[in-house]
Amino acid sequence: HITRTLRNAIASGRIAHAYLFSGPRGVGKTTAARILAKCLNCVNGPTITPCGSCESCKGITTGSSVDVFEIDGASNNSVDNVREISESVRYVPSQGKYKVYIIDEVHMLSTAAFNALLKTLEEPPPHAIFIFATTEVHKIPATILSRCQRFDFKRIPFRDIQTHLKKIVTKEGIPFEDQALFVLAREADGSLRDSQSLLEQVLAFAGGDLKASHVAEALGLMDRSILFEISEAVVGKDPKACLNIVEKIYEFGYDLKRATSDLLEHLRDLAVMKVTGDASLLDLPDSELERLSEISSRVGAERLHMLFSIISKGYEDVSRSAHPRYAFEMTLLKAAHFDELEPLGELVARLEGLASKAGSGTGTGGQTNVKAPATQAQAPSANVRPSAVPWKRDAEPAVSQKAAPAPAAMEVQAEAVEVEAVKEAQPAKTGPDNGLLEFVGKRNKELFELLKGATFEVEEAVVNITVAARAGAKLTVLRAALDACLRDFYGRPVTARINGNGAAQTGAPKQKEQDPVLMDALRILGGRIIEDRRRTNV
Ligand SMILES: [Zn+2]
Known part of the structure; x- marks a missing residue:
């Protein structure tokens, strides 16, 4: 963009008297200023393709041009310095067509110096060109x-x-690791010049070849593999490993504040990987991408977000604390201890499923399979089921009649459901739970016979089928047909887990001895029974 605009200006002869190049350090502002000077003062100039071999071009390259002046604004910032420049501007150039003044770090000039400069800029001689370079444009007067x-x-x-x-080390024939170049480029933070001086620094330290460990050692950086160790320990909820890593970091003498901020960036990368699955969004070497994707597969997006805010808070603690090591340790312990919250929507859906079961559970015989209207509305067709709602088909209606009453908290809803259930009992002899058996019956008589009286329990991609031992053995033989049936019924890949313990036909599964609704609620909410205060009102 810059070169095109400048090129057009030069080509059309619209040359300004003052240019301001702003931007971070080391991104080529001074280099661009010299190129512009060559364009203007080349024997063929003004031209967009300076020859590079005439007196003027060579003079600019070596810094000996009599018409191009490079001035460091930081050390020549007084009004007197600027007055000298203003004096010299008045004389015509001796060799080229222009007198070019490149003032670097121009924001360092004093107020008086800026005022003096302004006078020259207001009425510049036709041959005068100023090129200002600055990293802090906001400090320059309007x-x-x-x-x-x-x-x-x-x-x-x-x-x-x-x-x-990579070009430099390849040209110099220096053996290198990609990871080493990655760390160097990262440290350079957008500055080409910095990247080169960092490279020189590391080569001076390490001699012959360029390894990632050399870079880390020469520049006093934390080895990036430690970041992965931390995230593995945190994701794996291993507080002991966390403490060991902190000790390692501390003993190496790495800056803990910097380590925390690196960790934040690392978590951000994990989250990007988790949510988008797109490695091209991350500026990381392949070896790191691989490990990143492996770790991100073991943790939920929700937990990553929580971890990020814990470490974010930790960064503040580590920065402020008089004992940064302890602050860092506590942050990691908190992160490792933090449990993933189950997505609320899923939890509600499962509780709704449970409530509807509570409704059928307290009903009288014959209505046991009727689900709550709400659930039916969600699944108008037997083939469509909300996957988050686990369901069970009781072996025989009589079994669920034996179920203990719902806990008091469930009762209000259970009664409400019961009213609906009675109304619907007549037309809906076969509830959605029977849909699978019906489906199988139409498809495969042999399977149907074996599955009659079985207990089904659906979890995501697995259907637990409990049948008598003999039926179980036969079902195992017919597994392929069974899986195909299940897949077609649920409309997604589902595998059968056949449990031939014989319980299905002789009585209720063991769990039924407890209140099934209560047990399910405990499972969904992750609770345990402390005291049983239920009313007995069968
Ligand atoms: Zn030239």
Whole structure:
């Protein structure tokens, strides 16, 4: 963008007297200023393709040009310095067509110096060109800004820096690890110049070859594999491993604040991987992407979000604490201890399923299979079932009659459901629970015979089928046909888990001895019985 605008201006002869190049350090502002100077002062100039070999071009390259001046604004920031410049501007160039003043870090000029500069900018001699470079454009007075053509330089993309470094080491014949270039490019933070000086620093330290461990050691960085160790320990809820890692980090003398902020970035990467599954969104080497995707597969998005806010809070604690190590430890312990909350919607759906069962459970014989109207509305066709609602088909209606009454909390709803159930009992002899058997009956008589009297329990992709031992053995032989039936009935891949313990025909499964509704509620909510205070009102 910048080069195109500048090129067009030069090509059409619309040359401004003052340019302002702003942007972070090391992104090529000064380099661009020198190129612009060459474009203007080349023997063929103004041209968009300076020859690079004339006196003027060579002079600019070596810094010996008599018409191009590079001034460091930080050390020449007084009004006197600017007055000298204003004096010299008045004389015509000796060699080229323009006198070019490149003032770096121009925001460092004093107020008086800016005022003096403004006078020159208000009435510049026709041959005078100013190119200002700055990292802090907000410190430049508006009066100066309004007289400049401004160009904003952006950070150089991480991947471009990595490619640039790769070119250098390849050209120099230095053996390197990709991970080492990755860490260097990351540290350079958008600055090509920084990336080069970091590379030199590491090579001076490590000598012959470029390894990730050399980079970490030379620059005092934490080895990135430690980040993965932390996330593995946290995701795996292993507080002991967390403490060991903190000790390791502490003994190496890494900055804990920096470690925490690296960890935040790492969690962000995990979340991006989890939610999008798109590795191209992450600027990471392949080896890290692989490990990242493995860890992200073991943790839910909800938990990742919670972990991020825990570590975020931890960053503040570590930064402020007089004992950053303990703050870091507590943060990780909290993160490792934190349990994933079940998505609320799913929980509600399962409780609704339970409530409807409570309704049928307290009903009289013959109505046991009738589900609550709400559930029927959700699943108008027997083939469509909300997957989050577990359901059981009782072996015989008589069995569920034996079920103990619902807990008091359930009772109000249970009674309400019962009224509906009585109304619907006549037309709906076969509730949705019978749909599967009917379906099987039409498809495969042999399977139908074996499944009569079986207990079904659906969990996500598995149907637990409890039948008598002999039927179980036969079902196992017919497994392929059974799985196909289940898949077609549920409209998704479902596998049968056949349990031939014989309980199905002789009586209720063991769990039925307890109140099934209560047991289900405990399972869904993850609770346990402390005291049984139910009323007995059968
Ligand atoms: Zn030239």
